[in-house]
Amino acid sequence: MKQLSGLDASFLYFESGNAPTHIGSLAIYDQSSAPGGRVTFKGILGNIERRLHLARCFRQKLVRAPLDLDHPYWIEDPDFDLEFHVRHIALPHPGDWRQLCIQVARIHSRRLDLSRPLWEMYVIEGLDEIEALPPGSFALFTKIHHAAIDGVSGAEILAAIHDLEPEAEPEPPAEAWRPEPSPNLVELATRTLANNVRYPFRFLQTAGRVAPSLASLLRAAPEGDDAPSAPAPRTRFNGPVSPHRVVEGRSFSLDEIREIRRCVPGATVNDVVLSVCSGALRRYLDHHGELPEESLVAMAPISVRAEAERSSAGNQISVMFVTLFTQIADPLERLERVHKETQNSKVSAEAVGARTMTDITQFMPGALAGLATRLYTRFGLANSIRPFLNTVITNVPGPQVALYFTGARMVALHGLGPVMDGMGIIHPVFSYLGRISIAVTACRDQLPDPAFYAECLQASYDELRAAAEAGSE
Secondary structure: OEEOOHHHHHHHHOOEOOEOOEEEEEEEEEHHHOHHHOOOHHHHHHHHHOOHHHOHHHOEEEEOOHHHOOOOEEEEOOOOOHHHHEEEEEOOOOOOHHHHHHHHHHHHHOOOOOOOOOEEEEEEEOOOOOOOOOOOOEEEEEEEEOOOEOHHHHHHHHHHOOEOOOOOOOOOOOOOOOOOOOOOHHHHHHHHHHHHHHHHHHHHHHHHHHHHHHHHHHHHOOOHHHOOOOOOOOOHHHOOOOOOEEEEEEEEEHHHHHHHHOOOOOOOHHHHHHHHHHHHHHHHHHHOOOOOOOOOEEEEEEEOOOHHHOOOOEOOEEEEEEEOOOOOOOHHHHHHHHHHHHHHHHHHHHHHOHHHHHHHHHHOOHHHHHHHHHHHHHOOHHHOOOOOOOEEEEEEOOOOOOOEEOOEEEEEEEEEOOOEOOEOEEEEEEEEOOEEEEEEEEEOOOOOOHHHHHHHHHHHHHHHHHHHHHHOO
16 A cells, blocks of 8 residues: 555545546557457457556555545555456547547546546547548547656556567566555554654655755746746636537657757757647637737646656656747747747756655645635636636657557557646647657637647648748758
């Protein structure tokens, strides 16, 4: 039995009926590479079953402390049922991209069952009219609660169910899996009492580390034109969210993005991604007559997972806030400003210290955090409190070699993320095999035209690429 960190548990406390806090991935496969040219659902179940030992979150479920007075625990689920978690559906004819997005959005909008291990997989067939996909392709939509993983550990779970060759087999477990009995109320109450006695002393130790970090942050804070513009302006994406979701996305050449970044000395692939999203938001809001004079602000999670922690589950993240300069029309100028802004934001994040911020969340009272979330939603405070951000843009580097699932070759990979009151749009970014996908998950009421937003992403990328090519001549 292992206790969740405060950061992991916060994703449980802040979950509401309209705002589940799981993340997801949508992978698409060409099954012609599988033995016999065909993958069966039975074969998929067997493949996953042989790999359950490669990721702890597969068979671990939550046990919550009495009255949420302490953070929950993970135990090995004695009632684990693989066929509950892996499901099989098909799109109706014609089976095009829009149908796939609608189906995935519907599944993504539903909360996970907190009494079971916090993940589900959906094998989706019937992808018959999606451009550039081989005949007979299928998708695998996976959703896992954010309390169990962050983007980096999620990518490692993705690796756990894939191979580098079509007929490869996983290494068998070193020892047989053993379930754990659920702890009784007395044991949980005893642990809760002991932890709550120790927390004040741990908090004082953490506070002692925070003080010099805050002083460093004040010294590192940029001034003048380079100062971050916070809070963010209010947009359609900063109100209460409905229970309904939309998903979309576009895929771009990673080599082309690397070429674009060379137009601005020191710029990174992530700077280009932020600029493409900035241009899409600018174009979309301007089309609807809603572009603010002030720049939109994005939150960009940063992985702080050490090499020794690469195989651990849970969240090891910090964040930086980035001004997107959506008020600037010129795409290259916007990229230059975004690059400079990310440099300043990284200095600020490092000054505080990601580990220190993670430690602070350990002292978050679960019951109070859950109550605060319910009150925030019930009284519609998202409409009255000025937002600190407009969107989240999270970039997870993926493998640049071909991956195989039950013998089928992965040909595309897209991400999905959670939205919540006050932040109704998120851009999960994945790279795989020379391509980088910029996806969007949003509240359907706030983004009723997701296909048009995908066109805005494409137009923003095309505009930036054309400007970069013209600037290099």
